[in-house]
Amino acid sequence: MRALLVVNPVATTTSARTRDVLTHALASDLELEVAATDYRGHARELAREAAERGSADVVIALGGDGTVNEVVNGLLHHGPDTGHLPRLAVVPGGSTNVFARALGLPNDAVEATGALLDALHAGSERAVGLGLATGTPGSADEQVPRRWFTFNAGLGFDAGVVGRVESQRERGKRSTHALYVRQALRQFLGDPHRTHGSIELLRPGHEPVAGLALAIVCNTAPWTFLGNRPMYAAPRASFDTGLDLLGLTRLSSAAVTRYATQLLRSSPERGPRGKHVVALHDEADFTLQSQAPQPFQLDGDHLGLRTSVTFTGVRRALRVIV
Known part of the structure; x- marks a missing residue:
């Protein structure tokens, strides 16, 4: 499965070492492309490009709620999902992580990565309203x-x-x-x-x-x-x-x-x-x-x-x- 990992390098609760560990764990199971954000709005651009090019089956947001919001807006730049957009996945790295926790994901980035890999293996997904x-x-x-x-x-x-x-x-x-x-x-x-x-x-x-x-x-x-x-x-x-x-x-x-x-x-x-x-x-x-x-x-x-x-x-x- 092709995946784009969008990483916020200044996420509140993850260190460079932790992000490296998570990246290697994901890369062991996925055909992974990693992109770090450089400025506000960058995550949105990266997700939009992935959706328009069809270069990823899933876009993973590693960061806080702001990073997730940008990725969502990039994926939905042309409108709601019609069945052809990449799926969204979240690894929480912010101070609060409301969206991830509301989905029932662990608030710890390492545990959430394990849960994400399990869900990918099981083909587990849901459609959410926004x-x-x-x-x-x-x-x-x-x-x-x-x-x-x-x-x-x-x-x-x-x-x-x-x-x-x-x-x-x-x-x-x-x-x-x-x-x-x-x-x-x-x-x-x-x-x-x-x-x-x-x-x-x-x-x-x-x-x-x-x-x-x-x-x-x-x-x-x-x-x-x-x-x-x-x-x-x-x-x-x-x-x-x-x-x-x-x-x-x-x-x-x-x-x-x-x-x-x-x-x-x-x-x-x-x-x-x-x-x-x-x-x-x-x-x-x-x-x-x-x-x-x-x-x-x-x-x-x-x-x-x-x-x-x-x-x-x-x-x-x-x-x-x-």
């Missing part, structure tokens, strides 16, 4: 390129936290859960929209819902992890359904304390709840818009400010080795 974010027609963001996401997207508060973390990482800080907690506190103290949200939810055939201070779009559960603790913003979200949404209309000190506690205690059966919660399940498409530009993130990648984003759930978009 989310697609596009600029809304008629909005200032109409021409923004569309982008696929694997596990979550956010407009507003949580995207602002992601942006702050990225800024700290560019200054040399390590990506740790403590860093996220500190930046969440700073975002809370500095967010001018947290008590009077400016995000509006639009759905075909429904009345608009205004005043959201935070909007999290989930394609699977859990939403994220705090260390080894899974956190469920939308417990019913699944790779086999459409998109789920958690919106909050108020982020006062009391509300944040309450909902943060609920997230820490969340489970596959129960997520955040209360009078300031807006929750949707298995939605095909909807739009989030704001008069004031809001921070925007996909799969933990901060993409700047947006005033309007349309989200679409695409079922069976890509085949994944599991």
Whole structure:
């Protein structure tokens, strides 16, 4: 089997020695081509070329969720899988690895490589649904390129936290859960929209819902992890359904304390709840818009400010080795 291994050489939790060991293990069973990424967006280019040339049966992403997202967007550059695209495989190397863990893969890169080889020998794979974010027609963001996401997207508060973390990482800080907690506190103290949200939810055939201070779009559960603790913003979200949404209309000190506690205690059966919660399940498409530009993130990648984003759930978009 022909495989392209896309390696992020600065992945958070893998060393050069570990990556060499994993590469040799994969090369013993596969006709393996290895490509290391040199810049942001490089993994996307490599995966796109492999799909267009038909040079690989499987593309393996060795890195964190950002690397996986780029590979997915490269594979799906021309649209959802029609049965001819390379399959996706993941070896987790980031600090959180939400997509890999949501698929049930081990969070350790060595163990995940063993599981991947077992799955390849058994021919085990599944088709997963993905989310697609596009600029809304008629909005200032109409021409923004569309982008696929694997596990979550956010407009507003949580995207602002992601942006702050990225800024700290560019200054040399390590990506740790403590860093996220500190930046969440700073975002809370500095967010001018947290008590009077400016995000509006639009759905075909429904009345608009205004005043959201935070909007999290989930394609699977859990939403994220705090260390080894899974956190469920939308417990019913699944790779086999459409998109789920958690919106909050108020982020006062009391509300944040309450909902943060609920997230820490969340489970596959129960997520955040209360009078300031807006929750949707298995939605095909909807739009989030704001008069004031809001921070925007996909799969933990901060993409700047947006005033309007349309989200679409695409079922069976890509085949994944599991």
